[in-house]
Amino acid sequence: MTTAPQETVRRLRAGVIGLGWAGQQHVAAYAADPTVDLVALSAMEDHLLARFGDAHDVPGRFQDWQQMLAEAELDVVSIATPTFLHATMAAAALEAGLHVITEKPMAQNAEAASGMVEAARSAGRVLDVSFNHRQRGDVTALKDVVDSGVLGTLYYAKTGWIRRQGIPGLGTWFTKAESSGGGAMMDIGIHMLDMTLHLMGEPAVTAASASTHAEFGPLGRGGSGFGVSQVEEGTPFEVEDLATAFLRLDGGGTMLLESSWAQWIPEDLCYVTLYGADGGATIEWGGSPGNHKITVWTEVAGIPAELQPVVGEDGRHAAAVANFLQKVRSGDWAAHDGSLALRRAEVIDACYASARAGAEVRVGG
Incomplete structure (x- = not known):
């Protein structure tokens, strides 16, 4: 044979x-x-x-x-x-x-x-x-929960990444508007936007209402050694160090997105919280390495239940x-x-346009 x-x-x-x-x-x-x-x-x-x-x-x-x-x-x-x-x-x-x-x-x-x-x-x-x-073990586990239908229709999400002290290189390309395109929203907020839309099944973002702030960087506060290259001459900080956005989703859903490079908080915090018709879920991490939490709330046979999904290894860049x-x-x-990543870029553009205008802006409009 x-x-x-x-x-x-x-x-x-x-x-x-x-x-x-x-x-x-x-x-x-x-x-x-x-x-x-x-x-x-x-x-x-x-x-x-x-x-x-x-x-x-x-x-x-x-x-x-x-x-x-x-x-x-x-x-x-x-x-x-x-x-x-x-x-x-x-x-x-x-x-x-x-x-x-x-x-x-x-x-x-x-x-x-x-x-x-x-x-x-x-x-x-x-x-x-x-x-x-999105290759994290907890994100993969939560994606499996969402895809199983346990949460029902998702209609709202809150997500954010807030650092205690993490501006990546004051005065380098990271903090120059022309070279970076933006600050915390562009750098780490886009991670949370991608992760949350991925978890929700890729609903289209139709409109954004956003605000940006720069309270740490212009004063030389909140700097981090991460990502530092040779310091350039000129204005050291031209972007935001905090941004918040309210996003409207196709089908009537909404999302709150926040990102900050530096803030008066005890430790770094990242989170995604999903609200569904039949259940809710959250993933949260920050502080000490390995301090990751994932929890699902629903009901089983009419009885409130809290579930703890099994979390696999993080894939990160290798995955x-x-x-x-x-x-x-x-x-x-x-x-x-690259169309999906382009849609992310269009959302970030709309957030910055909204912050400049002080009004809601249509995505791609």
């Missing part, structure tokens, strides 16, 4: 542009995948090229990312550079025939993000964005990269053109 030969998965040649913290996670994900050859890295910093090139035996090391795209013969590339560079780099990589995953946020505004989607469609290649927090590679290997590239 003979068995059919197993189909061989074609190895993909991968490269990474940008070797800050996020780029290092992509490097580790590719290096750990037995079906991928990590063949090229690009960064301005010689010491990072040497460190990660030597650690993973990467043959191609380039300070010029365009040279890497031209010479490394890649199939896929990760872009983990400052936000304002994403659109230009992604378009060039897509036009070169590569599949692309960028770090979040997708781009500094929806206009730039739209250009990336157009480039993906024109090239017929995958464009993905790494929303790594985001694995999902990207799965999309590439699926061959259904047209279905993965």
Whole structure:
């Protein structure tokens, strides 16, 4: 008796542009995948090229990312550079025939993000964005609960990420309006927006009413060593350090979204609370590592019940990269053109427009 030969998965040649913290996670994900050859890295910093090139035996090391795209013969590339560079780099990589995953946020505004989607469609290649927090074990567990129908129809959500002290680099690209596109809402609020819409089954956001504040950054308070690069000359803080938004959802649902880089609270706090017709649920984490809580409230046979779903391991960046590679290997590239991430960018744009106008703004209007 003979068995059919197993189909061989074609190895993909991968490269990474940008070797800050996020780029290092992509490097580790590719290096750990037995079906991928990590063949090229690009960064301005010689010491990072040497460190990660030597650690993973990467043959191609380039300070010029365009040279890497031209010479490394890649199939896929990760872009983990400052936000304002994403659109230009992604378009060039897509036009070169590569599949692309960028770090979040997708781009500094929806206009730039739209250009990336157009480039993906024109090239017929995958464009993905790494929303790594939706790969958390508690988020995955809660998604299973929602999909099971236990909560019934979801009609309201509250979500937020508030840091005690976490402005990522006063005076760097993070806090410059043109290079970052925004402050706390753009940087960490978009994680909570993505996570919550994902949990709710992707309802369209139709309108936003938002407000922004900058009370810490302009005074030099709330700074964090995380994400710091060389401090640039000029205005050190041009964005918000706190933003709140009330979002209207297609079908009549609503969401409250808040994000802050620095605030007078005891410890960092992240949360998502879902309200359904048949039950409610929350995930919350902050403070000490591993301090994660997930709880579901419903009723069983007419008796109020509190459920504790089983939570698996966090996937984070490794899972985001694995999902990207799965999309590439699926061959259904047209279905993965970055449109979902573009919708996130349109919501963030509407929030900032609402804050400037002091009035509700239609999303995409």
